[in-house]
Amino acid sequence: MKKVLTILIFSSQLINAQVHPVAFATKKDLNYVVSNLKSNELLNQSFVNIKKEVDPYLLKDIDVPFPKDAAGGYTHDQHKFIYNLIFNSGLMYQITGDEKYALLVKNVLMKYTLLNPTLKNHPQATSSSPGRLFWQALNDANWLVYAGMAFDLVNNFLTKDERKIIADKAFAPIVNYFVTDQKNWFNLIHNHAVWACAGVGIVGIASDNDDYINMALYGTEKDGKAGFLAHLDGLFSSDGYYNEGPYYTRYAILPFYLFANAINHLKPALKIFQYRDSILKKALDVALQQTNISGEFFSYNDALKDKTYQTNEVVNAIDLAWQAYGYDSSYLPICKAQNKVILNRGGVDISKKIISLNYKTSSYPYQSAEYKDGADGKKGGVSVLRTGKGNDLSTLIYKYSSHGLSHGHYDKLNIQFYDKGNEILQDYGAVRYINIEQKWGGRYLPETNTYAQQTIAHNTITVDETSHYNGVEKISELNHPERLFGQTGNQNLQVVSAMDDHAYNNVKLFRSEYMIHIPGVEKVIVADIFKTFSDSVHQYDLPFNFIGTVMSTSFKYISNNTALSPLGIKNGYQHLWVEAHAEKIAPFTQFTFLNHKTFYTISTLSNDSLDIFFTRIGANDPNFNLRNDPSYILRARNKNQTFINVIEAHGNFNPVSEIAVKSKSEIKSITKIQDNEEFTAVQINIAEKQLFIIQCNNNFDDHLKHKFTTDKFNFEWIGPYYVEYDHKKL
């Protein structure tokens, strides 16, 4: 209903005699920037940095090469360099009034009027959506966005004829290629298509082309099934969770904000920023909440771990959000870390605020939260459980979301654990050295698929050495786990539980996470109850992809001292060297490792004996693409299996003062009191105290009363779980 209305409103307007600039910023906004430049140190520094980048190229001949190289190669880097250069030069023209900047933009765009009509698909194209200036169409879309904004910024410097030739010869060939040859790709709901829509829309705004704008908003058929608004509806849940995950939210947020900002200047009546209950604000906030304390985005799905909220995309999104939604103090610590602003109204206001606070801000307000996945919020989700403050923050991520498109992993019921700013249990992320030419032109490397996306690369169960959904994306896309119960409101006990009945045909997976802050002793443990159900016997492998150095184990193992071989032959197993293994280990085991300066112990109780493997990534990696990270893999063979794991941070080691404190686990034992269809009841002895966890396995009603009685115990409670420490309910 909303969508149809929007189409009508917009289509009823004619775009004539539009005043430029309007795409990146209006003249009024740019005047506001100019009037604050002298008095505002942070703004001025941001301006000076851009000016320094542009000035060496003024009045110079700029090479616009015929496309030839993959990412990281000269022609790729040069075209990427150029679109940033001409956008910045256009901005400098508007801010300084110096026509040399406009001339630079004009000369470059004129070169593209000669080049672009001659282009066929890029010679290095390997993607299903090849580009013309670049190896993939996505990069051509980036070019449209920035070159389009540059065109808009110098519009008033150009003659009518120049505007027409640039629109027809530099931009139309790429736009037409997108909306005709690559029409299916353009009409996808996918982050690449967001860029494509933003590119076509911004070029439409820059060149007063109503048709482009409508296709950008509503798809090539202008029916709203594709296009920008369909992305706002389809890529986010109502929480603002983006189903490709935070790494790609970071990337997609930029075209969302740039195009929303442009269309908002042109058509404020569309109220694009208010669309879907301000979904773009929510999307940004959910992405920021999904960072670790030094700003790295969580690494689930295809993600590169170096990416932080200091990236250009987030600088833009925050500054545009500030302009669109107004003051939000939570952004200030991030803005301070970014230490630059963009040259628009939001950038001015943020820099004013930071200076008025004398650059003093508190930390970003990280919180526990549960995000629903799916446009309708019914495709599982991701829970982020947090405890501790500042640098002592502990974060457990529990992922029971849908697949997440082509960059998703086979990682149902996966957990990740961060502590004190460090990765403790990792998701590998993606295998890629972005834009490094030697590494396959900076593309995703084959090991992303053969290892990083496979289930064994995650801290969840692989059944019979086969990845979830047998590694078939289109089937994985159709399914998702279900959240069963949980809550994040009690600082001493945060819980989330989910079930997956689709990843394997004949095995049901049921996992519950209890993040427990033990009052009094200020200790944090994660109790992880992972149950499988099946009619037949299976091999269940549960890895803990720990980062750290092995300190000790409670069991004896056999070390493979003089020969290594891989753990298996496929589904990621072929990449794991087995460094050591242990067979038929007694059900209660402990393993301690050191990460940075903190000790961590994983204490395990299995319902039967276990095999255990210490592995290291690196087999079948002929081009040294993978990191050589370790894993600790628990293996059971059973029909119904219960793994009870307690993940515990303890003590610390100071190598400068040479003091190690509490290097040994305080978990003395884990005992199963009962584990059947009705309840799983566990006693965990921590130092001298007892912790009990009782979980309902077949009824998750929040209001139902339960009673659990044995010879020794008698517990009564309401809801699907009960946790007690030192005789007190948590």
Place this chain on the structure above:
Amino acid sequence: MKKVLTILIFSSQLINAQVHPVAFATKKDLNYVVSNLKSNELLNQSFVNIKKEVDPYLLKDIDVPFPKDAAGGYTHDQHKFIYNLIFNSGLMYQITGDEKYALLVKNVLMKYTLLNPTLKNHPQATSSSPGRLFWQALNDANWLVYAGMAFDLVNNFLTKDERKIIADKAFAPIVNYFVTDQKNWFNLIHNHAVWACAGVGIVGIASDNDDYINMALYGTEKDGKAGFLAHLDGLFSSDGYYNEGPYYTRYAILPFYLFANAINHLKPALKIFQYRDSILKKALDVALQQTNISGEFFSYNDALKDKTYQTNEVVNAIDLAWQAYGYDSSYLPICKAQNKVILNRGGVDISKKIISLNYKTSSYPYQSAEYKDGADGKKGGVSVLRTGKGNDLSTLIYKYSSHGLSHGHYDKLNIQFYDKGNEILQDYGAVRYINIEQKWGGRYLPETNTYAQQTIAHNTITVDETSHYNGVEKISELNHPERLFGQTGNQNLQVVSAMDDHAYNNVKLFRSEYMIHIPGVEKVIVADIFKTFSDSVHQYDLPFNFIGTVMSTSFKYISNNTALSPLGIKNGYQHLWVEAHAEKIAPFTQFTFLNHKTFYTISTLSNDSLDIFFTRIGANDPNFNLRNDPSYILRARNKNQTFINVIEAHGNFNPVSEIAVKSKSEIKSITKIQDNEEFTAVQINIAEKQLFIIQCNNNFDDHLKHKFTTDKFNFEWIGPYYVEYDHKKL
């Protein structure tokens, strides 16, 4: 002569009715501390931190346990905790005048009067010099130093009887054990013995025991062949280079300074700080120069890489040096990083200076330097070649020193390379998790000997898979390489060359390092010419223990995808998995890796085809003690072999902005023009320019004229080498 004189001067004095305190600081110095406490924020914070550590134990019963545990265990940690506690409590007594602090010290020392007379060798003793309170005597010596200073600080609180019983029952049993049972160890010239001398001497000062002081200064026989002065003569070269290397200088410097400070208070006429041309000042400065830009000590010999100049030992040494030698602005950046001072006159003056500078200091003035090894300066040395400023500092370490006692490595002609604060070509250091009980009680682990000390763990040549001196320390101690030529005075060209004729019976090793700063383009390369000479054919392995990720190679290699085996069976080779290898590679090869955000290429020209191995540490490591670091090993079989390697930093990769610049080497070729007994002449093409290096191989006279002429070239110069870039002499 000097030594004899000193003995005479000192022995002629009687130590009677000494005013205490005198060991750590005099009453006058402590009054100076008190008078500055209120006005001096940094000093006050240092005071408050100590007070906070002590206060919880006032009027409490402190456990002085019977010795039982190895390092990291309770009794070890408790005795270590106690000696720090009582020293600090004694200091608090003197500064605050509150007798509760003195009472704490008295009560603890009284407990030791009951314990110490009962002690036999420690049950966990595995060292050749077992301790009594601790597993090794070294730790007992630490106890003597700190408990001795504590005793001195509370001297005026104790009755004469109390002083006597503490001297006789708490201290005498340990002192007597040292100077009788462990007499040989006490009289060694070794860092442990420095601690032992300092301990016995400080106890002597605290208890007015002339005999102890004389044994501390001159050895148990009081003949000057052992003892503190013999250490000042024997452990340092006249440059101040300490032959165990910087990691152990850091450790040994503390007892040197603490005892020198104490004896200087008692006997200023001894002029201990001026001894041997102020050798203690030189020793400190040489140690500080041997740190990387974030303060880690160079990791050659047995070293732990986490150790920085922020350790307590260096705080003490700098503050005591400031007091003894006066103002030295080079210390200020280090003092600022330490962010604390000790509570003596030096500490007050440093904190005043830092506050007056408003905590603004420049960087530590790192310089190139060549240090001679050996008390007589004739046992080879270590050259440190540096170029670049601030965070862009490049540092090449070339080690041609003597063995360095029991913590030395078989590493003749080894190089290490640091760049931009990162290790690029590493020395592994030692295998040890100090004071972590699970790791063999925090001791040196067996892999220190089986791997880290072996030649293959270093960036130098191993002949026939056998370590230098066949890994026999006592033979290695007898020999050392000879420096042949070099200079560090020209910023564009720093050179050092050395020869080793002893590490192998039948092979001579000759290596020259040229650190070249290419003017104009601000590029740094290291050209490394490594020649061997022998009458028979040998296998020469030259590893580059790089830290980083493999980016590309100029040659094809075979990857061991599905099975790994070790490179060899002994001398460290048994710890290296062969991940990939290449055979009969053409003489010119290139290998590029990424370290942090910079690319590095090793370009190699061999005089014949090479085999190449990519290895990773980890084989035969059953307790996961080793780091899994990679190596790139060049192997040649020859009589006389010449490896010409060019190590080049180039470009950078910014993963946040996704831009890779100059990811490929600029070295286009390396050509040997001549390589015979007289000259090695090399042409290196860098981008479009030519670099020539001509080295004399049989005459190293700085003043001799040379001429090198071929059909194409004609060079004339003076001295053992000539380097020319772009037709200009460097």
